[in-house]
Amino acid sequence: MLAEYLPILLLFLVASAFAVGSVAVSSLVGPRQPNPTKLSAYESGNEPLADVPGTRFSVKFYMVAMLFLIFDIEAVFLYPWALVFRELGWFGLGQMALFVGILGVAFIYEIGRGGLEWD
Amino acid sequence: MVLAQDATTLDVPDVAWSSFAPELLLTAAALVLLLVAIARGRQLLVAAPTGVVAVGLGVWLVSTDVVVPGAVAIVWGLALPAAVFAFPHRGSLVQAWGAGVALAGALVLTGWQFVTVLGDGAGGMTPQSALAGALANDGIAFFTRITVYLTALIVLPLGYGYLRDRRINRAEVEPLLLLAVVGMAALGTANDLITLFVALEVLSLALYVLTGLARRDRRSQEASLKYFVMGAVASAILLYGMALMYVATGSLSLPTIGSVVALAGTNQLVSALGLALVTVGIGFKVALVPFHLWTPDVYQGAPTNITAFMAAATKAAGFAAVLRLYLVAFPGLQGLWAPVLAVLAAASMLYGAYVALVQRDLKRMLAYSSITHAGYATIGVVAVTDAGLSGTLWYLLTYAVSTLGAFGCVIAIERRRRGEVALVDLRGLGRTSPAVAGILALCLLSLAGMPPTAGFVGKFVVFQAGIEAGWTWLVVIGVLSSIVAAFFYLRIAGVMFLETADDDRPLPASSLGLTTGIAVSATLVVFLGVQPQAFLHLADAAAALVR
Amino acid sequence: MTLLAQVAPTAGGTAEVVVFWVFAVIALGSAIAVISLRNVVHGAVMLVLNFLSIGGLFLTLESAFLSVIQVLVYGGAIMVLFLFVIMLLGVDRDDLLQADLRTRVLAIAGGALLAGAVLFAFVGPYTSEASVCGPDAPAPGPGEVACAGLAEAYDEDDGAGARFLGRSLFTTYTYPFELAALLLTVATIGAVILARRRDLEPEDEDLADLDAAAADDLDGDDLDGASGAAAERHVAGDGPGTTERGG
Numbered sequence: 001m002l003a004e005y006l007p008i009l010l011l012f013l014v015a016s017a018f019a020v021g022s023v024a025v026s027s028l029v030g031p032r033q034p035n036p037t038k039l040s041a042y043e044s045g046n047e048p049l050a051d052v053p054g055t056r057f058s059v060k061f062y063m064v065a066m067l068f069l070i071f072d073i074e075a076v077f078l079y080p081w082a083l084v085f086r087e088l089g090w091f092g093l094g095q096m097a098l099f100v101g102i103l104g105v106a107f108i109y110e111i112g113r114g115g116l117e118w119d
Numbered sequence: 120m121v122l123a124q125d126a127t128t129l130d131v132p133d134v135a136w137s138s139f140a141p142e143l144l145l146t147a148a149a150l151v152l153l154l155v156a157i158a159r160g161r162q163l164l165v166a167a168p169t170g171v172v173a174v175g176l177g178v179w180l181v182s183t184d185v186v187v188p189g190a191v192a193i194v195w196g197l198a199l200p201a202a203v204f205a206f207p208h209r210g211s212l213v214q215a216w217g218a219g220v221a222l223a224g225a226l227v228l229t230g231w232q233f234v235t236v237l238g239d240g241a242g243g244m245t246p247q248s249a250l251a252g253a254l255a256n257d258g259i260a261f262f263t264r265i266t267v268y269l270t271a272l273i274v275l276p277l278g279y280g281y282l283r284d285r286r287i288n289r290a291e292v293e294p295l296l297l298l299a300v301v302g303m304a305a306l307g308t309a310n311d312l313i314t315l316f317v318a319l320e321v322l323s324l325a326l327y328v329l330t331g332l333a334r335r336d337r338r339s340q341e342a343s344l345k346y347f348v349m350g351a352v353a354s355a356i357l358l359y360g361m362a363l364m365y366v367a368t369g370s371l372s373l374p375t376i377g378s379v380v381a382l383a384g385t386n387q388l389v390s391a392l393g394l395a396l397v398t399v400g401i402g403f404k405v406a407l408v409p410f411h412l413w414t415p416d417v418y419q420g421a422p423t424n425i426t427a428f429m430a431a432a433t434k435a436a437g438f439a440a441v442l443r444l445y446l447v448a449f450p451g452l453q454g455l456w457a458p459v460l461a462v463l464a465a466a467s468m469l470y471g472a473y474v475a476l477v478q479r480d481l482k483r484m485l486a487y488s489s490i491t492h493a494g495y496a497t498i499g500v501v502a503v504t505d506a507g508l509s510g511t512l513w514y515l516l517t518y519a520v521s522t523l524g525a526f527g528c529v530i531a532i533e534r535r536r537r538g539e540v541a542l543v544d545l546r547g548l549g550r551t552s553p554a555v556a557g558i559l560a561l562c563l564l565s566l567a568g569m570p571p572t573a574g575f576v577g578k579f580v581v582f583q584a585g586i587e588a589g590w591t592w593l594v595v596i597g598v599l600s601s602i603v604a605a606f607f608y609l610r611i612a613g614v615m616f617l618e619t620a621d622d623d624r625p626l627p628a629s630s631l632g633l634t635t636g637i638a639v640s641a642t643l644v645v646f647l648g649v650q651p652q653a654f655l656h657l658a659d660a661a662a663a664l665v666r
Numbered sequence: 667m668t669l670l671a672q673v674a675p676t677a678g679g680t681a682e683v684v685v686f687w688v689f690a691v692i693a694l695g696s697a698i699a700v701i702s703l704r705n706v707v708h709g710a711v712m713l714v715l716n717f718l719s720i721g722g723l724f725l726t727l728e729s730a731f732l733s734v735i736q737v738l739v740y741g742g743a744i745m746v747l748f749l750f751v752i753m754l755l756g757v758d759r760d761d762l763l764q765a766d767l768r769t770r771v772l773a774i775a776g777g778a779l780l781a782g783a784v785l786f787a788f789v790g791p792y793t794s795e796a797s798v799c800g801p802d803a804p805a806p807g808p809g810e811v812a813c814a815g816l817a818e819a820y821d822e823d824d825g826a827g828a829r830f831l832g833r834s835l836f837t838t839y840t841y842p843f844e845l846a847a848l849l850l851t852v853a854t855i856g857a858v859i860l861a862r863r864r865d866l867e868p869e870d871e872d873l874a875d876l877d878a879a880a881a882d883d884l885d886g887d888d889l890d891g892a893s894g895a896a897a898e899r900h901v902a903g904d905g906p907g908t909t910e911r912g913g
Contacts, residue, residue: 062750063861069743070850080832091131102847105150106854112157115858253841298852314842321849328856388787
């Protein structure tokens with residue numbers, strides 16, 4: 001059974017070997033002539049201030065990600081449903097229609113409340 | 120069509136619509152109200168088509184001789200547009216009426232279910248399992264529905280003016296409340312572990328959001344976060360326990376687990392461990408003692424109407440799951456779990472009563488009282504008898520009406536004070552506003568279990584079941600804790616009636632909704648205390664389970 | 667583990683055992699790393715590793731569908747959420763990780779208790795007992811139910827487990843499936859309400875208006891509409907989320 005996944009394993013191995021190899025080879029082969037100007041961080045010509053909390057993200061990203069996740073899970077349910085769709089017949093169709101319908105209301109609500117507006 | 124040419128067709132379950140008709144109505148109402156919430160000025164655009172569809176459905180149902188659900192659909196379909204017409208620029212009133220009519224309809228449907236499906240004509244119940252066994256329509260389901268729907272119906276008017284005073288953005292309150300109610304009712308009917316878990320999550324998630332609704336109040340935010348984080352951990356533990364149960368028994372269906380768990384081949388240690396972990400998860404929701412840590416903070420921080428709803432309805436739904444889990448799936452391991460649960464019950468009763476003694480804040484005190492009451496309700500579970508089962512179901516109903524009345528009075532006092540209600544704020548309330556003070560005293564007496572109230576009958580039934588099952592020491596502890604609690608409740612009454620008021624204490628606010636809500640709960644407290652026979656009979660009949 | 671292995675067809679050879687151990691060691695090691703690394707971002711990366719190796723464990727259980735879902739949903743979407751939260755709070759906030767000694771001892775004791783109980787249940791003197799679903803299980807007596815779930819799952823050989831999932835999800839578990847839609851709806855509402863942006867300044871005249879209205883008439887109009895939005899904006903001013911500039 002697991003033998004089917006051997007190509008995937010090989011792919012992983014090749015990919016990681018390539019990633020590690022590229023870094024290793026470039027650091028081994030490439031010429032290195034560091035000087036202070038090259039090593040300093042560049043920020044519009046000025047020295048960067050030490051502790052600016054500039055790495056924070058807005059909560060807006062989080063909300064988009066959370067909403068994405070909710071509808072991602074909806075999509076996850078669709079896959080096994082599609083596989084057995086013919087066996088289920090109308091019952092399955094109605095079931096998924098109800099499911100998508102409920103989430104559709106949630107989606108309309110989200111748009112109406114401005115959940116997808118950036119500003 | 121592709122649909123026609125399939126060779127193998129699965130056995131799809133029969134959809135017994137009647138078995139979840141109340142939840143269906145509430146779900147539809149919640150979704151429509153969600154759309155109303157965003158419609159702003161164009162509410163009729165949502166309400167009119169909904170009304171047409173609902174009335175059409177109702178007429179069709181009536182024409183096919185399903186009269187009661189048809190009538191409910193017609194009434195709700197007419198009520199929503201009517202509310203939109205009656206209150207053109209008051210979205211929240213439309214919401215409240217829409218939700219209220221839906222909840223009343225759900226109560227009617229529950230009664231209809233009892234008459235047509237559950238009842239056997241002689242006052243007993245014939246339990247039925249539906250939707251491929253995912254759902255059990257029996258005594259636990261019936262009583263949980265009654266308690267939860269009634270609670271939500273009373274909470275709606277209680278909270279209406281209060282939320283407005285606190286400037287809580289309230290367009291989503293009613294839909295969330297209805298969805299929480301659906302989750303609770305589904306928890307009461309859940310007959311397999313997956314349904315149980317999903318239902319528990321629906322109600323929990325809705326409650327997390329409702330708790331944090333007061334955005335200008337840091338304590339509400341803190342309560343929400345605390346409830347969420349601890350609740351998520353509890354859910355994870357619960358899920359782990361369910362996995363262990365499945366490993367040991369190979370089934371997710373509670374009746375199947377019940378028939379497998381005592382077999383020789385079953386790894387009883389694994390299933391007992393699973394049960395222990397599931398108990399942690401549900402014990403958290405019903406606030407049994409070692410898992411109660413969130414209760415005081417969350418009860419205090421949440422908007423008071425949400426606290427009332429949490430105390431009354433979540434407890435009923437959580438205990439429905441506890442009852443089903445222990446009495447349907449694990450009666451075989453009774454020797455293992457009953458002593459443990461008895462210790463938890465004793466600890467809850469003693470600890471809750473003891474700590475309530477030293478509380479200064481009324482909401483916090485009621486939170487500890489709710490921990491105590493979780494202990495009392497557990498007595499009926501450890502009895503593992505039909506009397507214990509019906510006793511617990513009945514107890515939850517009496518606790519719900521008493522605690523609703525008490526929280527209603529807290530809301531009345533809190534609305535004018537615009538802040539926490541401490542014990543000293545109650546001084547002289549008996550003179551300045553005797554009605555509120557009287558009802559608060561009545562509900563507290565009921566919580567303490569004094570004779571002419573619902574609480575007395577509740578405690579009596581549960582204690583009786585406990586003694587019959589041989590748990591005398593537990594009942595003795597219960598009586599002791601009642602005495603301790605009674606002392607505190609009487610002290611509050613003393614503060615209200617015997618001490619004199621400071622001059623500038625604001626009077627409790629009253630509004631039509633608040634008055635109605637408090638009056639209804641007080642009436643129920645007295646009615647269930649004086650005339651309990653009809654309901655007690657129902658509770659006895661409710662001991663029929665899907666096994 | 668024992669019980670699952672008992673149910674599994676014994677056809678799987680040493681390769682499966684090796685793969686299982688590799689993923690198990692990675693899963694455990696990365697889980698320990700998540701809770702012990704000081705840098706939250708490193709911890710998050712370790713969590714990805716943990717999710718991936720659990721996906722691998724699903725693979726050894728011949729449930730390729732679950733494995734892929736694990737990687738997509740957990741390794742992908744949920745990890746993005748984690749990283750957003752970390753970035754929201756700021757990567758340099760290692761003070762969030764401080765725990766006093768008492769908490770630490772309690773946490774370790776609780777974890778040890780749970781792990782010990784599970785280990786005892788599985789590897790204790792009960793290991794030799796077959797589960798109801800195991801090959802050594804006694805035949806069910808009259809009126810008793812034999813093993814229900816696991817055996818069926820292993821009979822399925824097509825669709826990488828997804829077909830079996832679909833069959834049971836859309837027949838036996840119809841009701842919880844529809845409830846799951848409600849769960850996602852509640853989650854949507856919660857996300858929209860609780861994570862709504864809070865970067866606007868309060869508008870005082872609206873609030874004063876509201877106060878007057880509230881004092882006049884307790885049963886008056888509610889906070890829907892523009893004034894409601896203003897009240898909410900006021901919250902933003904003193905809320906904890908005002909530090910999100912410069913993102």
